Amino acid sequence: MSIPLEYYLVLSAFMFVTGVTGVLTRRNAIVVFMSIELMLNSANLSMVAFSSFMGNSAGQVFVFFVMTVAAAEAAVGLAIIIALFRNKVSLNIDEVNIMKW
Amino acid sequence: MNLEIVLFIIFSGIAAVTAVLMITRKNPIISALFLVLNFASLAGLYLVLNAQFIAVAQVIVYAGAIMVLFLFVIMLLRPGEEKLMDFKPVLKIFAIALSAVVLLQIIYMIFLTGPGAAMTPVLESSIKAGTIEQIGRELFTTYVLPFEAAGFLLLAATIGALILAKKKFE
Incomplete structure (x- = not known):
């Protein structure tokens, strides 16, 4: 416990912002999806850091639920990407505008 | 150090x-x-x-x-x-x-x-x-309802992924 809590939070903030940059700049649907996973993980890191510094396992239980949701999200999201690829034969999210009115 | x-x-x-x-x-x-x-x-x-x-x-x-x-x-x-x-x-x-x-x-x-x-x-x-003991105890006492909900979510995601990936597009 010799490392201040702030260092973990700064690392978590850096990873979150990197994920945001990935979502904003990349056009490949799978890479955008992986950037979202990166953002989920940065939130997990700060929750585990707080939980460990407070000596309370509620934060780690919450991280467990976030992992469950991330697994469900990855399964459904990749199924959508496969359906999209079959339909349009492209992974470029700029070309996917069929829901635009 | x-x-x-x-x-x-x-x-x-x-x-x-x-x-x-x-x-x-x-x-x-x-x-x-x-x-x-x-x-x-x-x-x-x-x-x-x-x-x-x-x-x-x-x-x-x-x-x-x-x-x-x-x-x-x-x-x-x-x-x-x-x-x-x-x-x-x-x-x-x-x-x-x-x-x-x-x-x-x-x-x-x-x-x-x-x-x-x-x-x-x-x-x-x-x-x-x-420790896994402490997290398991929390999970099955205080957070048992969210735990069941997470299991239901995984079931729904499995069915949804199957249906999405199986569907034929013309």
């Missing part, structure tokens, strides 16, 4: 560098492999934070299951067309500038409020909070 600081520097350095490499590589397979490395170093950081169960779950669920699923889909769809997807440079510069402003803002807020000063970390209670 004790072992904890050395491990923190190694793992946080790997995590930060691989996160940047992940979003800058052109080939999505290389991006996915850097993301696996990022998740593995996060598991190391969880061990430094005395969260044993979460560290193991991170390796099994994220670096194992989810990333294998990603690699499977990438290799199935053979996306080698990233060069054709030109990202507009103006948009890119704007996105990076926006992210830098947000990062500086968050760091400023972290050091302004200083949440670490408000809590006194005790090593024994921190180790106890991270």
Whole structure:
């Protein structure tokens, strides 16, 4: 416990912002999806850091639920990407505008 | 300099560098492999934070299951067309500038409020909070309803993924 809590939070903030940059700049649907996973993980890191510094396992239980949701999200999201690829034969999210009115 | 600081520097350095490499590589397979490395170093950081169960779950669920699923889909769809997807440079510069402003803002807020000063970390209670025994007890007493809901969510996701992937498009 010799490392201040702030260092973990700064690392978590850096990873979150990197994920945001990935979502904003990349056009490949799978890479955008992986950037979202990166953002989920940065939130997990700060929750585990707080939980460990407070000596309370509620934060780690919450991280467990976030992992469950991330697994469900990855399964459904990749199924959508496969359906999209079959339909349009492209992974470029700029070309996917069929829901635009 | 004790072992904890050395491990923190190694793992946080790997995590930060691989996160940047992940979003800058052109080939999505290389991006996915850097993301696996990022998740593995996060598991190391969880061990430094005395969260044993979460560290193991991170390796099994994220670096194992989810990333294998990603690699499977990438290799199935053979996306080698990233060069054709030109990202507009103006948009890119704007996105990076926006992210830098947000990062500086968050760091400023972290050091302004200083949440670490408000809590006194005790090593024994921190180790106890991270054991699978303690997390399992919390999960099956206080959080039993969210636990069942998570199981239901996974069932729904399985059925949804099956239906989405099976559907034929004309």
